Amino acid sequence: MRKRLLLAGALMLCLLPLFAGGSQEQVSAQDGPIEIFWWHAMGGKLGEKVDAIAAGFNSSQAVYKLIPVNKGSYAETMTAGIAAFRSGTQPHIMQVFEVGTGSMMAAGKAIVPVYELMKRTGQAFNSADYLSTVTGYYTDPKGNMLSMPFNSSTPILYYNKEAFKAAGLDPERPPKTWAEVEAYSKKLVASGAVKAGFTTAWPSWLMIENFSAWHDTPIGTKSNGFEGKDAEFTINNPLVVRHHENLAQWQKEGLFRYGGRQGNADALFSSGEVGMIFNSSAGYAGAKASCDFEFGTGMLPYYDDVKGAPRNSIIGGASLWVMGGHSEGEYKGVAQFLAYLSSPEVQADWHQFTGYLPITYAAYDLSKKQGFYQKNPGTETALLQMTLNAPTANSKGLRFGNFVQIRDVFNSAQESIFSGEKSAQEGLDEAVRQGNALLRKFEADNT
Amino acid sequence: MVSKQIVFKQKLLPYLLILPEAVIILVFFFWPASQAVLQSFFREDPWGLSKQFVGIANYLTLFSDEGYLKVILTTLYLSSVVTVFSLLGGLVFAWLVFSLPKKHGSMYQTLVIWPYAVAPATAGVVWLFLFNPRVGIAALVLEYFNVDWNYVLNGSQALLLVSLAASWKRISYNFLFFLAGFMSIPRSLVESAVVDGAGRLMVFRKVILPLLNPVITFLLTMNLLYSVFDTFGTIHQLTQGGPNHATETLVYKVFSDGFLGLDLGGSSAQSVVIMTAVIIITVIQFKFTQRKVV
Numbered sequence: 001m002r003k004r005l006l007l008a009g010a011l012m013l014c015l016l017p018l019f020a021g022g023s024q025e026q027v028s029a030q031d032g033p034i035e036i037f038w039w040h041a042m043g044g045k046l047g048e049k050v051d052a053i054a055a056g057f058n059s060s061q062a063v064y065k066l067i068p069v070n071k072g073s074y075a076e077t078m079t080a081g082i083a084a085f086r087s088g089t090q091p092h093i094m095q096v097f098e099v100g101t102g103s104m105m106a107a108g109k110a111i112v113p114v115y116e117l118m119k120r121t122g123q124a125f126n127s128a129d130y131l132s133t134v135t136g137y138y139t140d141p142k143g144n145m146l147s148m149p150f151n152s153s154t155p156i157l158y159y160n161k162e163a164f165k166a167a168g169l170d171p172e173r174p175p176k177t178w179a180e181v182e183a184y185s186k187k188l189v190a191s192g193a194v195k196a197g198f199t200t201a202w203p204s205w206l207m208i209e210n211f212s213a214w215h216d217t218p219i220g221t222k223s224n225g226f227e228g229k230d231a232e233f234t235i236n237n238p239l240v241v242r243h244h245e246n247l248a249q250w251q252k253e254g255l256f257r258y259g260g261r262q263g264n265a266d267a268l269f270s271s272g273e274v275g276m277i278f279n280s281s282a283g284y285a286g287a288k289a290s291c292d293f294e295f296g297t298g299m300l301p302y303y304d305d306v307k308g309a310p311r312n313s314i315i316g317g318a319s320l321w322v323m324g325g326h327s328e329g330e331y332k333g334v335a336q337f338l339a340y341l342s343s344p345e346v347q348a349d350w351h352q353f354t355g356y357l358p359i360t361y362a363a364y365d366l367s368k369k370q371g372f373y374q375k376n377p378g379t380e381t382a383l384l385q386m387t388l389n390a391p392t393a394n395s396k397g398l399r400f401g402n403f404v405q406i407r408d409v410f411n412s413a414q415e416s417i418f419s420g421e422k423s424a425q426e427g428l429d430e431a432v433r434q435g436n437a438l439l440r441k442f443e444a445d446n447t
Numbered sequence: 448m449v450s451k452q453i454v455f456k457q458k459l460l461p462y463l464l465i466l467p468e469a470v471i472i473l474v475f476f477f478w479p480a481s482q483a484v485l486q487s488f489f490r491e492d493p494w495g496l497s498k499q500f501v502g503i504a505n506y507l508t509l510f511s512d513e514g515y516l517k518v519i520l521t522t523l524y525l526s527s528v529v530t531v532f533s534l535l536g537g538l539v540f541a542w543l544v545f546s547l548p549k550k551h552g553s554m555y556q557t558l559v560i561w562p563y564a565v566a567p568a569t570a571g572v573v574w575l576f577l578f579n580p581r582v583g584i585a586a587l588v589l590e591y592f593n594v595d596w597n598y599v600l601n602g603s604q605a606l607l608l609v610s611l612a613a614s615w616k617r618i619s620y621n622f623l624f625f626l627a628g629f630m631s632i633p634r635s636l637v638e639s640a641v642v643d644g645a646g647r648l649m650v651f652r653k654v655i656l657p658l659l660n661p662v663i664t665f666l667l668t669m670n671l672l673y674s675v676f677d678t679f680g681t682i683h684q685l686t687q688g689g690p691n692h693a694t695e696t697l698v699y700k701v702f703s704d705g706f707l708g709l710d711l712g713g714s715s716a717q718s719v720v721i722m723t724a725v726i727i728i729t730v731i732q733f734k735f736t737q738r739k740v741v
Contacts, residue, residue, distance in 0.1 A: 075707050082709065086495045103493060103709065110494040251600075260599035261689065267581045405708040415691040419600050441710075445492050445499075 033058075033065040036333045037091035040068055041077040041318070042151070045285075049353055057340050064333035074100070074318060075404070081323070085110050090323040092334050095150060097318045098137060102225070102401040104321050105146060106446040112322040112331070114338065115144040121328075123335035129342070129360050133312060133386045137397040138319050141226060147319040148338050151356040153282035154313045154382050155206050157298040160194070160291075163275040167191035174276075174298030178246065181276070181301050185255035188275040196257035197250070198276035199265045203258070204410035205316050206278045206300075207243065208235055213395035214300050215239060216308035224398040229443040231400065233435045235410070236428040239306060244417050244424035251418045258418045261411050266290075280316060281382030284355035297378035299385045311395045312388050317356060348372075357382060401442030409434045480722060486715035493709040505716035514692065515700075515717075522696040525610055526674035532614035533670055534663070537621025542651070544622075545629040556626065563619035567677055571684025574612035598686070602693025605686045609694050612685060613678045620673075621666055628662040629655065668732040672725070697721050 042050045047070050054066045071077040074097035081094040096104050104111060118125035127135060127145045138147045161171040167187045175181045185197020200206050212219045217239055222231035250256035257274055259265025269277035270290040278300065279287075287295060302309040320341075322334055340346060347363030350356065352372050358364045364383065367373065373380040391397075400406060413431035416422040422430070490501045509515050544555045562570070577585040580597045589596040598604040632655060640650050679698050682688060688695035688703060695703070698721065705714030 079706050079709070082493045106492065107494050108496050110496065258597075258600045261687070264599065267579075271581050273581065402708065402710075405704070405710070408703070408707075412689070412691040415600060415602075415689065419602070419690070421602075421691070445490055445497075 033063055034330055034333055036064055036066045036093070036330060036337065038066060038068045038093040038095075038320075038337075039071045039077055039081055039091040040095040041071060041074045041097070042095070043070060046151075046354060049350065053341065053346060053350070056346065057337055060340065061336070064336065066333075066337055078103075085323065085325075088325070090325060092323060092326055092330060093337075094321050094323055095318050096147070096321050098316050099403040099407055101138065101147070101319070102399055102403050102442070105140075105399070106401060106442075109324050111146075112324050113140075113144060113146045114148050114322060115146070117322050117331060117335050117338075121332045121335040123332075123339055125335075125339065129362065131357065131359055131361065131364070131386070133391055134315055134357060134359050136391055137315055137399075147321045148341070149319045149359045150317070150341070151282065151350075151354065152315040152317040152319075152359060153280040153356050154315050154386050155202065155210050155278055155300065156281050156313075156381050156385060157276060157278055157300060158269060158283070158287055158295050159276045159298065160269070160272065161294045161296050163188055163191075163193040163272070163293075166193035167275070171294075171296065174296060175301055176299075177304045178243070178301045179304070182246075182250065182255060185250070185275070189254060194273060194275040195254070196268075196274045197255040198278070199257045199259040199268045199274045201259070201263045201265045201277065201279040201283070202316070203261060203414045204407050207247065207414065208240060208410055209398060210300065210313050211243060212240065213312065213314045213391075213397075214302055214310050215306045216311040216392055216394050217306075218394045219398060220400065223393040224396070225400040226393070226396065226398075229401065229439070229446065231439060233432045233439070235435075236425065236432045239303070241424045241428055243303075244414070244428065248417050248420065248424060252420065256418075258415070281357065282317065282355045284379060285353070295378075297381040299381060299388075308392075310388060312391050313382075313385050314391075314395060314397050315357070315386070352376075352379075355379070355382075357386065400439060401446065402438040406435045406438050409438065483715045483718050483722070486711055487719050488712075490712045493711065501712070505712045506720075508713065509716050509720070517692060518695050518697055518700050521606070521692075521694065522675060525606065525613070525678065525694075525696060526671055528610040529613045529617065529674035529678070530667065530670040532610065533617035533621050534666060536614065536618035537623075537625050537666075540618065540622045541625035541629060545626060559622050560619045562616050563623070565616060567613075567616065567680030568684050570612055570616045571681040574608065574615075574681075575685055578608055598690075600690055602690055605690060605694050609678065609682055609685055613674060613681050616681075617670060617673060621670070624662055624666055625659070628659045632658050664735060668728065668735075672728065675721075675725075 038050075038054070040047075040050055050068050050070075054068045057066050058064075069091070071080045074095075077094065078096055078100050081090060081096075084090040090110075115125070115127065117123075127139075127143070130145070130149065134149045134152045135145055137152075138149055139145050157174055159174050164171040164184075167184075168191065169184060169187060175184045181198060188194050188197050209219060212235070217237065218224055219235050219240075220231045220233045222228040225231040247256055251258060257268060259268045259274075263279070263283065265277060266279065266283065266286065268274045269279070270287065272293065284297075299310065300313060320338070322331075322338075326334075342360055344360065344362040344366045347358050347360055348366040348370070351358035351363060352367060352370075358367060389395075410431050413422075413427040416430075417424050417427040487505050488500060488502060489498050490504070491498045540559050544552050544559065547555065565573070575583075577583050578596070578598065580586050580599060586596050595601075596604065598608050636654055636658075637650055640654050645653065675696070676698055678696060679702070682694055682696065682699050683702075686694040688699045697717065701714050701717045701721065704710045704717065708714075
């Protein structure tokens with residue numbers, strides 16, 4: 001009995017992270033360097049790189065000491081940051097994934113916009129130095145940068161060159177259109193080199209969000225939510241429906257194989273079970289390490305009868321948000337660190353090591369100059385695709401509140417379509433209905 | 448039987464003795480539970496910058512949501528499957544071990560209890576490796592028999608997998624109680640039944656099972672509560688509630704709406720609903736077992 005009460009009690013406690021403040025001690029040391037906390041979600045090799053960046057910054061000056069703290073997954077980091085803010089122990093810098101952007105922008109005095117921070121602290125800063133397709137995601141309607149892009153990626157096609165050869169396909173020519181993807185998949189499966197033609201990671205990000213931007217089609221009204229919280233989704237449009245009908249059909253025929261949400265489909269490609277995968281450009285290093293075959297990269301395919309396609313792809317990943325409620329002296333250090341992080345050397349190194357995009361033109365140029373793209377063929381695809389055309393209102397990115405839950409709604413709809421439980425139209429209609437309900441809720445909560 | 452009443456001489460001592468317990472219950476149950484109840488009547492942005500009293504709107508939203516009904520059904524399905532599987536499994540193993548000579552029995556006893564020591568999340572990982580459509584050994588076997596195994600997309604397969612993984616761990620717990628139950632049955636009863644010409648199955652059905660009744664009642668409630676609450680780790684490891692919410696239980700939804708969706712009011716309302724259900728189940732169980740379980 002008691003045990004059960006405790007269990008229930010513990011559960012209740014779990015539900016209320018709000019009052020359970022972090023025990024982090026933020027002593028404003030008078031004598032030592034001023035400490036700046038950076039909460040991030042980079043584990044493994046990426047986490048080590050983050051530590052290296054912090055060490056680099058700390059040895060470059062003596063006034064501030066940057067302390068990076070890994071807080072688990074993206075969602076966990078964000079929840080921890082929010083709980084910390086409510087108890088007044090928030091870090092200075094918090095890494096937030098792109099789907100959390102809408103919530104962060106509505107955070108009012110909980111955050112300090114980056115452009116404002118730079119102005120207030122007198123740190124030299126020019127937003128034109130940053131790749132516009134990256135910063136477009138993190139600016140307000142007036143073009144002011146609200147957060148500092150850190151790890152941005154965009155999805156590309158990876159294909160198994162050896163399987164292509166076995167199927168009699170040109171290993172240097174990835175498919176350009178969806179018709180070609182279908183034809184290639186048939187050949188690949190027929191040759192017996194693979195079990196299915198292709199799969200996709202991050203189903204909503206790839207097959208709805210990027211798919212629409214790439215075809216210069218909006219996924220919602222109000223410029224994909226950039227121009228107001230009263231936006232509504234339009235992903236039940238004929239183009240997305242047609243694409244999902246095709247995917248469901250291909251799943252049935254064994255040309256497409258659904259591999260789960262997030263990066264779960266990776267294993268299908270690296271194990272050689274499928275010949276092609278659509279995945280984040282940041283998956284390059286991982287693919288290099290886990291595939292024991294040669295692979296190539298290509299841009300996302302498009303339907304060639306759609307006007308305006310291909311346009312440009314949009315980003316995913318995370319950016320750094322500066323939290324409110326700290327002293328001016330500490331903010332000086334934060335600004336200095338963000339400037340250090342944007343320097344061409346640090347950025348180029350981060351980009352080349354991880355496969356994330358360089359966020360400044362200078363870092364891109366530096367990587368070119370260093371011959372990185374020649375030495376590592378396939379690594380430039382993402383950049384070329386991102387910058388293929390100037391972004392339009394449809395391909396600038398998206399800004400919707402509650403997007404963590406909305407992406408779950410989209411993923412669920414896709415799963416019900418791919419499994420044949422619902423037709424593409426039914427599934428996407430339902431996704432629009434539920435998605436709009438979440439948008440309305442966000443609108444009501446944040447007015 | 449007349450019980451001897453023990454009277455403390457100091458008036459303060461009994462209160463002091465229950466103080467730690469009371470503090471723990473207050474801090475870890477009453478306080479957070481009251482916060483959850485309070486929170487469930489508000490709509491709030493995650494940062495706590497604006498808070499709005501909405502009455503029972505959170506509850507209305509919850510109960511007008513078809514998805515929530517589906518979650519309740521999933522929870523009921525999962526808990527019945529887990530309870531049946533793990534009770535039957537525990538009973539069979541206990542009977543087999545009990546029938547063995549003591550020398551071998553104790554070895555099997557240890558082996559069967561082992562899985563109980565495995566944390567739910569770890570159990571999830573073990574089953575993940577077994578049944579992963581790519582690399583799992585069990586998945587390979589299924590493929591050999593032409594079963595299209597892909598629980599990432601097939602909801603009923605996902606639910607079955609979660610049920611099996613959750614039951615597996617629970618079998619050990621039930622086994623322990625059943626074995627103890629068997630051992631407490633007087634040998635003489637079994638022997639006299641055998642003398643009367645009852646076969647093994649007859650003895651089991653007519654003598655042992657009725658005597659095990661209190662144990663079964665107790666385990667039924669315990670397993671039910673286990674399958675509602677402790678399956679979280681297994682689900683989190685295996686399916687994260689997917690595909691298309693096929694394995695989302697009440698508790699998992701509280702987590703995903705509250706932690707991932709940052710909808711504090713809505714997830715508080717859900718947890719109040721669960722709390723009410725648990726209180727009802729516990730009261731019923733209490734009424735039952737007060738008389739029957741020793």
